[in-house]
Amino acid sequence: MLLTGVWLFVCVWLLSYPNTYRVPHLIETGASIVVILAAVARLTRPRGRVSDLLIAATGAGLIIAAFLGGYGDDSVSTVIRINQTASGSVLVLLATASALLLPRSLSSPAPGPGDR
Numbered sequence: 389m390l391l392t393g394v395w396l397f398v399c400v401w402l403l404s405y406p407n408t409y410r411v412p413h414l415i416e417t418g419a420s421i422v423v424i425l426a427a428v429a430r431l432t433r434p435r436g437r438v439s440d441l442l443i444a445a446t447g448a449g450l451i452i453a454a455f456l457g458g459y460g461d462d463s464v465s466t467v468i469r470i471n472q473t474a475s476g477s478v479l480v481l482l483a484t485a486s487a488l489l490l491p492r493s494l495s496s497p498a499p500g501p502g503d504r
Contacts, residue, residue, distance in 0.1 A: 392482070451473055454468070
């Protein structure tokens with residue numbers, strides 16, 4: 389999840405978005421901030437349904453923005469649309485997998501100091 393957030397932040401430069409495409413740049417930067425902060429919070433605290441829903445909503449927002457963004461029909465907009473759809477799909481899949489595994493992780497006992 390953290391890697392997807394970093395990808396969303398650097399993809400603007402790696403995929404060479406032109407300066408005329410400000411809206412996708414803002415959408416992907418905003419999504420990357422949300423994903424990175426949620427991933428860091430999950431590393432420092434126990435995960436919960438709120439972070440799963442936040443990540444799923446961010447991924448769904450990227451997918452929706454890819455089709456409703458009105459970026460045009462040139463080759464650059466196709467790259468933007470594919471990137472946003474793929475990144476959003478990865479986020480939705482990760483959030484879904486995390487939500488499905490959450491009850492299992494909550495029911496397992498925490499390892500103690502004598503467990504090896």
